[in-house]
Amino acid sequence: MALQIKEKNDFQYVEEGTGEVLLLLHGLFGALSNWEDVVAEFSPRYRVIIPLLPIYEMPLLKAGVPGLVSFVEEFMAEIGLSEPCAVLGNSLGGHIALVYTLQNPTRVSRLVLTGSSGLFEDGMGGSFPKRGNYGFVQERVAYTFYNPAMATKELVDEVFSVTNSNAKCLRIISIARSAQRHNLAKELGKIRVPTLLVWGLNDTITPPVVAHEFHRLLPHSELRFLDHCGHAPMMERPREFNALLSQFLAQTPELVAS
Numbered sequence: 001m002a003l004q005i006k007e008k009n010d011f012q013y014v015e016e017g018t019g020e021v022l023l024l025l026h027g028l029f030g031a032l033s034n035w036e037d038v039v040a041e042f043s044p045r046y047r048v049i050i051p052l053l054p055i056y057e058m059p060l061l062k063a064g065v066p067g068l069v070s071f072v073e074e075f076m077a078e079i080g081l082s083e084p085c086a087v088l089g090n091s092l093g094g095h096i097a098l099v100y101t102l103q104n105p106t107r108v109s110r111l112v113l114t115g116s117s118g119l120f121e122d123g124m125g126g127s128f129p130k131r132g133n134y135g136f137v138q139e140r141v142a143y144t145f146y147n148p149a150m151a152t153k154e155l156v157d158e159v160f161s162v163t164n165s166n167a168k169c170l171r172i173i174s175i176a177r178s179a180q181r182h183n184l185a186k187e188l189g190k191i192r193v194p195t196l197l198v199w200g201l202n203d204t205i206t207p208p209v210v211a212h213e214f215h216r217l218l219p220h221s222e223l224r225f226l227d228h229c230g231h232a233p234m235m236e237r238p239r240e241f242n243a244l245l246s247q248f249l250a251q252t253p254e255l256v257a258s
Contacts, residue, residue, distance in 0.1 A: 003016075003032055003033065003036060003039060003050075004016075005032070005052070008078055008079060009078060011051060011052075011075050011078055011079070012051075012052040013049060013050060013051045013052060013075070013079070014032050014035075014039065014048070014049065014050040015047070015048070015049050015050075015079075016039050016043035016047075016048050017042070017043030017044060017045070017046050017047050017048050018047050019045055019046045019047050020046050020047065020085065020086065020109075021046070021047045021048075021049055021081060021083070021085035021086070022038075022042060022046045022047070022048045022049070022085065022086050022088060023049050023050075023051075023072075023076075023085050023086070023087045023088065024038060024039075024048065024049070024050040024088045024089075024093075025050075025051070025053065025072070025087070025088065025089040025090070025093030025094070025096050025097050026050070026053060026090060026091075026092075026093050027090050027091030027092040027093050027094075027115075027232075028055060028091060028092040028172060028175060028176065028179075029141075029159055029162070030090060030091065030092075030093065030232075031158070032050050032052055034090065034232060034234065034235055035048075035050055035234060037234060037235070037238035037239075037241075037242065038088070038234055038238075038241075038242060038245070041238075041242045041246070042242070042245075042246075046249075049079070049081075051071075051072065051075045053068055053071065053072075053093070053096075054068075054071060055068075055171060055172070055175060056162065056165070056167075056168040056171055056172075057171075058071070058171065060170060060171060060174060063170075063171040063174035063175050063178070064174060064175055064177075064178030064179075064182075065092075065095055065096060065099060065175070065178045065179055065182045066099070066178070066182075068092075068096050068175070069096055069099045069100050069103065072096060072100055073100070073103075073104065076107070082107065083107075084106065084107055084108060084109035085107070085108065085109060086108075086109055086110040086111070086112065086249065087100065087101065087108050087110070087111055087112070088111075088112040088113075088114075088245075089112070089113055089114075089116060090114045090115055090116070090232060090234060091114075091115050091116065091117060091205070091206070091231065091232070092117055092175070092179060093116075094113040094114065094115065094116025094117060094118065095116060095117040095118040095179055095182070095184075097111060097113065097116075098111075098113070098116065098118050098184055098187075098188070098191070099182070099184070101191055101193065102184075102187055102190060102191065105190075105191075105192070105193075108193055109193060110193055110194050110195070110196070110248070110249070110252055111191065111193050111194070111195040111196070112195070112196045112197075112198065112245060112248065113195065113196070113197050113198075113214065114197070114198045114199065114200075114232070114233050114234060114241070115199065115200065115203055115205065115206045115230075115231040115232060115233070116197075116206065116210075116214065117179050117206060118179075118182070118183070118184040118188075118214075119183060119184065119185060119206075119210050119213055119214060119217075120206065120210050120213075134156070134160055137156060137159055137160045137163060138151060138156045138160075140159075141155055141156050141159050143204060143205070144205065144230055144231045144232060145230040145231070145232065145235075145236055146200065146202040146228050146229050146230040146236060147228070147230075147236065150230075150235065150236055185213075185217060188214070188217040188218050189217060189218075189219060191218055191219070191220075192219065192220060193220065194220050194221075194222075194248075194252040195218050195220055195221040195222070196221070196222055196224070196244065196245070196248040197211055197214055197215055197218075197221055197222065197223040197224065198224050198226065198233050198234075198241055198244055198245070199211035199223065199224070199225050199226070199233070200225070200226055200229030200230045200231060200232075200233050200236065200237075201225045201226060201227045201228070201229060202227070202228065202229055202230050203229070203230050203231045204230065204231070205230075205231045206231065208225065211223055211225070222248070224244050226240050226241065
């Protein structure tokens with residue numbers, strides 16, 4: 001489905017459906033389109049909201065995990081959302097979701113993490129994309145997925161364009177370093193909401209061992225692996241991801257943060 005972008009003041013976002021809110025947070029090189037299959041599946045029953053995170057435009061001094069969490073808090077206030085909602089995050093979006101939950105425990109009812117940073121991540125395969133080297137960028141984007149065909153020309157072109165902008169590169173580096181500094185191992189035990197971990201068994205950026213560590217540290221978590229799947233299960237295995245998410249939401253309908 002084609003996602004319609006709304007604007008309110010300085011915020012751009014997708015909002016589809018009515019009902020309980022599902023707040024979706026994309027990753028460092030992610031986009032609203034990463035969640036298309038989730039929106040299509042759940043918007044008939046839920047109010048699905050995806051803010052466009054200002055990764056490439058935010059002030060350099062704020063370009064980090066705390067700045068992005070503040071952005072999400074400001075966004076939620078701007079659109080008038082104060083009731084507890086389910087928060088889903090992929091990669092850096094998972095990291096933001098975790099910190100948001102720690103800072104706003106009464107506003108999160110359930111948490112879903114997939115390929116989340118916050119403990120360890122091998123960003124872009126351990127190397128920052130080289131400017132002007134399309135082949136290198138193509139290889140690194142393919143590294144995100146189990147099936148290299150997922151690295152479409154459109155997706156590679158988008159990342160290539162980002163890596164050829166000095167201003168955007170500076171913000172990416174700042175945010176990536178911030179994510180590495182903000183290790184959450186000592187904080188995760190404070191999160192009391194039901195948490196679903198959906199991980200690609202072939203994730204090379206946040207490998208399965210990271211998923212097991214999240215499962216160990218998050219008190220009310222369940223872990224599910226998807227085979228033949230890399231760092232973005234909601235894109236690479238959308239049917240299976242949506243089935244796990246649907247089951248999780250159905251099993252925890254009334255639980256809210258205390």
